[in-house]
Amino acid sequence: MIELRFKQRYSPEIITPPIKLRFNIDHVEPELKSIGVDFQLNWLSQELIIQSKDLYWHNQKVGTEINIASTREKLATALFNFDWQYTALITAQTSAVWGNSGYVSNVIKMPYKIITAIEYNEKDFNWLTQLSVEHTEFKQLWNSSELLKTVRELHWHVKPLLESRELVIHYGETDKEYICYWRNHPFKGYVNLEFTAAATSQNGRLVMRFNNPDKICYWGLPGGLVRGDDDVPTIDRKIPIEPQIRNTYIMQPTINCVRVFDDVKILISSVNYSVSRSQFSATANLKFCSRIDLERALDQELKISINGYDFYVICEQPSTSKRFANSSYSASCRGRFALLSAPYARATNYANPTAKTLAGIMSDILVNTGWSLDNKMIDYPIPTGAFSYTNLTPAAALLSVAKSVGAMLDIDNANKTVSVIPSWPVMPWDTENAICDVILNDSIILEHNTSQTISQEHNAIFVRGEQQGVACKIKRAGTLGDQFANDVVDTLITHNQAARQRGTCELANSGKKQNTTIRTKLLDDLPPIRPGMLVGVTYSNSTYKATCDSMDISASINNSGAITVSQTIKVISNV
Known part of the structure; x- marks a missing residue:
């Protein structure tokens, strides 16, 4: 101190x-x-x-x-x-100057969730705003006595000139996703506390627990409170294929066959090419002009052009027929997608190790195969370990998955693309409200044959999964739902959308059907009619719509060199 x-x-x-x-x-x-x-x-x-x-x-x-x-x-x-003395004085000064008198441009962007390409801009809002802010002053006054006074001023001089403000709203299609909301309770909850004894000093506490309200999720389009896609009517913006009605049809059919890898021409005298909804690959039969052509085509990929339309096949099983002064050489073929089946691809086992979607499982099947997937079905989640298969080739496994959800395979052999589409793109009871893919009339129908099959009609079905699946009742809209079909059990029924798609397909298969076989032409304005297309038929004062079940194209060359080409389709409709 x-x-x-x-x-x-x-x-x-x-x-x-x-x-x-x-x-x-x-x-x-x-x-x-x-x-x-x-x-x-x-x-x-x-x-x-x-x-x-x-x-x-x-x-x-x-x-x-x-x-x-x-x-x-x-x-x-x-x-x-x-x-502190030093030979040279060094001054360090820090200053902050804040000011702006130029133009200020503000852009407000409201990004929506856009996954697909933007089609167009719906609306542009432009307006002019003039702001004149001279200064902003901030003062702090501190008076502790008459002689003590501290004043702090912050001068902020900004005079912006806001030229324009642009608000752009993008409009376009969006992908479906899970939409969840909390379900409202029918009445408000309350808590009733009753005290029956005098208060005493305690160290305990009162714990109150309240359960969360139920959460409901559904698969649909985002952007509103109205549910979509549950019972969406068929709304098509497509333009149907309708050949022109003529008095005379001038035909110049052509047939050409080449080997894919080196474009070597293969001479054939006839070809028959067919495909149906239940197949994963098309089938074909070729008749060669000579033994050399057969040897050149055997075990090779061939491109067959009929009237300008290309078809890809693999020449697999040859056959020879000989008799006196006559020999014929032919072979059975399959479509290009057969390269993913036996004997070209080995059978494997599969089980989803992680949670995936339907499209994810189908993509796993096609991985490292050179083929791409185009899924047209409603996607949904599949829990871990819910799906598995044993000893199946990729082609057979993909077809099995498609059938589990009521779908079929539409193969694009030229681009190596597999499209998974509904077996019934348009329900047979709703064809009147749909636009056709192809319209056929009397002038181009060469043959028209009909037959009927009788089976029990159903308007409801129970579709169930297995350990990690769901159980749903699928009812046809507008009916009582009292005529049940046999129950369907499948491991891939793990979501309501899976049950809905599979149950709809099963109900569409039931009932009395009319099978019609139509032979028509193969023209520039009438391409091959693929399975799954909705065909409108006008023949002999009758008009109806039916779903194409199979297609067969045949072409042949006779001894005089004349070429004949036609296509035959099988269509199914409700009676």
């Missing part, structure tokens, strides 16, 4: 302070350049007292001097100095 005693009264003539304190501090030379800092603090209290603090920096040593002056009546000066 230091005790200071003053024995005489302060006199104005005495300007030297009674006590001087000096401290010597060893100084270490800094490596960087020196910085001079000047700090000054002034205040007023009764009589004016000035106190200053100076900082100086020098090389040799640091001298610190504290001067204390006391006064009671008149003005006295008190100094608080740090003397």
Whole structure:
């Protein structure tokens, strides 16, 4: 402790302070350049007292001097100095200047969730806004006494000129996703507390637990409160294929067959190409003009062009027929997708190790095969380990998955694309409200044969999964749902959408059907009619719509060189 005693009264003539304190501090030379800092603090209290603090920096040593002056009546000066001396004065100054008087452009973007390509911009909003903000002033006033006052001002001078503001709303199709919402309770909850004893001091606590309300999720299009896709009517914006009605049809049929890898021409005398909804690959029969053509085509991929339409097949099983002065060579073929079946692909086992979707499982089947997937079915989640198969080739496994959800395979052999589409793109009881894919009339129908099959009609069915599946009752809209079909159990029925698609297909297969076989032409404006297409038929004063079940194209060359080409389709409709 230091005790200071003053024995005489302060006199104005005495300007030297009674006590001087000096401290010597060893100084270490800094490596960087020196910085001079000047700090000054002034205040007023009764009589004016000035106190200053100076900082100086020098090389040799640091001298610190504290001067204390006391006064009671008149003005006295008190100094608080740090003397750091250096040969050159270095001043560091930091300043922040904030101002802007130019143009300011604000753009507000409202991004929506867009997965597909943007079709067009629905609306553009442009407007002009003139803002004139001179300054913004922020003051802090601090009054602790009459003589003590601190004022802080922050001047902010901005004068923006907002030229335009653009709001763009993008409109386009979006993918389906899970939409979840909390179900409202039928009545408000309440808590009833009853106290039957006097209050006592306790350290315990009262715990109250409330269960969350039920959460409902469904698969549909986002963007509103109205549910979609449950019973969406058939709305088509397509233009049907309708050949022109002519008095005379001039035909110039052509047949051409080449080997795919080297374009070597193969001479054939006839070809028959067929495909149906239940197959994963088309089948074909070729008749060659010579034994050399058969040897060139055997075990090779062939491209057959009939009237300008290309078909890809694999020549597999040859056959030879010989008799006196006559020999014929032919072979049975399958479509290009048969490369994913036996004997070209080995049978494997599969089980989903993680949670996937329907499209994800089908993509796993086609991985490293060179084929791509185009899924047209409603996708849904499949839990871990819910799906598996054993000893199946990729083609057979993909067909099995498609049939589990009521779908079929539509193969594009030219582009190596597999489309998974519904077996009934249009329900047989809803064909009147749908637009046809192809329209056939009397002038191009060469043959028209009909037959009927009788089976029991159903309007409801129970579709169930297995350990991790769901159980759903699928009912045809507008019916009582009292005529049940046999239950369907499948491992892939793990979601309501899976049950809905499979059950709809089963109900469409039931009932009395009319099978019609139509032989028609293959023209420039009448391409091959693919299975699954909705065909409108006008023949012998009758008009109806039916779903194509199979297609067969035949072409042949007779001994005189005349070429005959026709296509035969089998369509199914409800009676």
